[in-house]
Amino acid sequence: MSDIKLSIDDTERIIGRIKSYFHDELDQELGSFEANFLLEFFAKEVGPHFYNRGLADAHMLVTEKSEEIGYLIQELEKACV
DSSP states (O other): OOOOOOOHHHHHHHHHHHHHHHHHHHHHOOOHHHHHHHHHHHHHHHHHHHHHHHHHHHHHHHHHHHHHHHHHOOOOOOOOO
8 A cells, every 4th residue: 555645735624633633632732743743643554554444344345235236136037037
């Protein structure tokens, strides 16, 4: 998996949310540099776990839907007999 690349707009929005969280929840002021550092750290260290979980969820959904399609096809076959 390649590194997570965010658009400038997404990066600025997330940095703003990180700064707000630290201010509101932890009563700490956090600069943009520090918030960006945290964002990069979590993207690198935690991001792959969420990415892999998303892939596993997508795989499970596709498998379930494929089985449903198989059952629907079987129903059509039985209805034609």
